[in-house]
Amino acid sequence: MTVMEQRGAYRPTPPPAWQPRTDPAPLLPDALPHRVLGTDAAAQVDPALLRRLHTELVRGRRYNVQATALTKQGRLAVYPSSTGQEACEVAAALVLEERDWLFPSYRDTLAAVARGLDPVQALTLLRGDWHTGYDPHEHRVAPLSTPLATQLPHAVGLAHAARLKGDDVVALALVGDGGTSEGDFHEALNFAAVWRAPVVFLVQNNGFAISVPLAKQTAAPSLAHKAVGYGMPGRLVDGNDAVAVHQVLSEAIAHARAGGGPTLVEAVTYRIDAHTNADDATRYRGDSEVETWRGHDPVTLVERELTERGLLDEAALQAVRDDAEAMAADLRERMNQDPVLDPMDLFAHVYARPTPQLLEQESQLRAELDAEADGSLGAGPHGPEGAGR
């Protein structure tokens, strides 16, 4: 027997025919971010939508400016500004139906406010008087998430649960470019795609994770390209173009609502302010880069479109600015009042049924507060109103 004959005798069975599970081509994002404002397509945009976006953008910008000022006055512990990213924040809030859910990160206060949250309640976490200032069920806004990307699997789980219950609900989850490097980002997208959960992921790629630029964050062609690896469509959009973000998100949400599964949307934008008021952005980026992006300002883009189409005169513009100013004045005034805190709240919501150990500690604190009140009525850090229930 020759060697060739021996080989023939032991020829392994060929592998079963292999087919890709999904054709990747339709999932890939376009090469350039989707834009509407400044293109011919802008003429088709509904004036009512333009006006609505404009009003919210102006309010949003004013909110960012006011909140940043409040950090300087010591009224806010910290504020991660979304100046420059207002188009993403506003569009994220406006594309959702009332029954839908928003899952914000710590930078997305504005999206929560645009969704209808009381501006003061939305700042409770950042003010430091409690962790979450609102009932998440009331406006269907999950608590602002400080750990990166951990809110994404929550959005998947909620959307999945809603579908199991037969409810027509979509979840929209917000995350930054840095957050896409986290394991929870991967696990959330994978779960969402496998479960075909009605969820949309919006990455606000603002260029930096604190100081680390995107080039040191990922080697992917774009963050939207990551979608194809999970088997969901990736979409790339100009994150400063509120109309474009609104369009892309609306399509993704309609797709999810119709049972088509999740979409990953990358909005290319820029953080004009530092990471937070505690950050020095001049250490990692130059002024000229910031100025370039100022020339592509989300508020100006919409304002210009409205003006050019004759949809916004001086009086109407003033009315929008007055409305934003009134919101800021109200925010300032209410934030300047000292919050009244009840120290006994420390124990109120740890468990549904407090453990005996916590009941003991609760009695200890109550005794301390009583002693404080008896010993120096009206003085002390909490004062009499804070001392008891």
Place this chain on the structure above:
Amino acid sequence: MTTVALKPATMAQALGRALRDAMAADPAVHVMGEDVGTLGGVFRVTDGLAKEFGDDRCTDTPLAEAGILGAAVGMAMYGLRPVVEMQFDAFAYPAFEQLISHVAKMRNRTRGAMPLPITIRVPYGGGIGGVEHHSDSSEAYYMATPGLHVVMPATVSDAYGLLREAIASDDPVVFLEPKRLYWSKDSWNPDEPPAVEPIGRAVVRRSGRSATLITYGPSVPVCLEAAEAARAEGWDLEVVDLRSLVPFDDETVAASVRRTGRAVVVHESGGFGGPGGEIAARVTERCFHHLEAPVLRVAGFDIPYPPPMLERHHLPGVDRILDAVGRLQWEAQS
């Protein structure tokens, strides 16, 4: 009067029965995890659930513990009661951020508006000849996190009752299932499952007068065996099964130690920074004037869990417990 025939059942069967009954009683209860569906779990605890309740109620998830627990958070936000399985103790570690940053805190940070009734089933502990990452005792990590309940059964009846209680709880419960007791048997009537009091009550498994062995989970049968062996040496040992580390039943433990005047804490997780230190401190604070000797600990060594061929040297066994009991004759030494 008819006598109900008691059939022997294993702890794994009792846990499966608890899941089944909880799912039948409440459509909000969803079981999910890696291999829990078609396979019925690697320990067969979830056997038959997918068939009976469908894939949507007993779901095979992608292999991703943070994703499993993170998705469960969202499901609980929407009113479901997820019961997730972590397959093996050390496989739960990727889910720690979800557990600690979200599961444990959501009720607190939302001032009660968003409780998360999630049960996290963790097959845990050694003694089954598993290779590394399959035998960790992780309870100290969980008990150090406010907002979680930490529960572990040691008997077949408790496995059923405590798991029903855990699923019914409006708070997240880390439910530690001692792997080496999965096949332990007990006479048990599955048609009339026993009622169990709410989570947080310890139970005296064996009454005695000379010293108390304080233990839980996989070490309970070992302590009972040690108590029998100690009779030959004239020791009448009481064995307290904690059943729950959080909440901790100070009352039952302190009452026992006040009766006996001596105590040994027994667990297989490491001693340094382990549950025994906390328990010994609590006992000392409450029973100082009743104590005839310091509270001693018999724990696993402070080493990474050893390879299977050496694990018998690590796990607290009868001899090591008896040795500690001997050292309780404090006045003879000092």
